[in-house]
Amino acid sequence: MVTELADIDWDTVGFGLKPADYMYVMKCNIDGEFSKGELQRFGNIEISPSAGVLNYGQVCFLSFLQSHVLYCIEYDQKSRPSLDYG
Secondary structure, three states: OOOOOOOOOOOOOOOOOOOOOEEEEOOEOOOOOEOOOEEEEOOOOOOOOOOHHHHHHHHHHHHHHHHHHHHHHHHHHHHOOOOOOO
């Protein structure tokens, strides 16, 4: 158990990666009830492949990809009108 607190300058903490020896872990069940959290040694976390956050990330990526492809096709049609994209 860790008994001493880190000396952190909270005014300069940003959103970048901050290396740490420990991480706070708390689990949630399907009913939305959280377990008592605890500090654990820094390491990998386990996440269900059906986690909504993964689907959200995929949707964001595919939406970006689709808009980029459509923009490129539109740009190509304007710069080379002889091409027929159907």
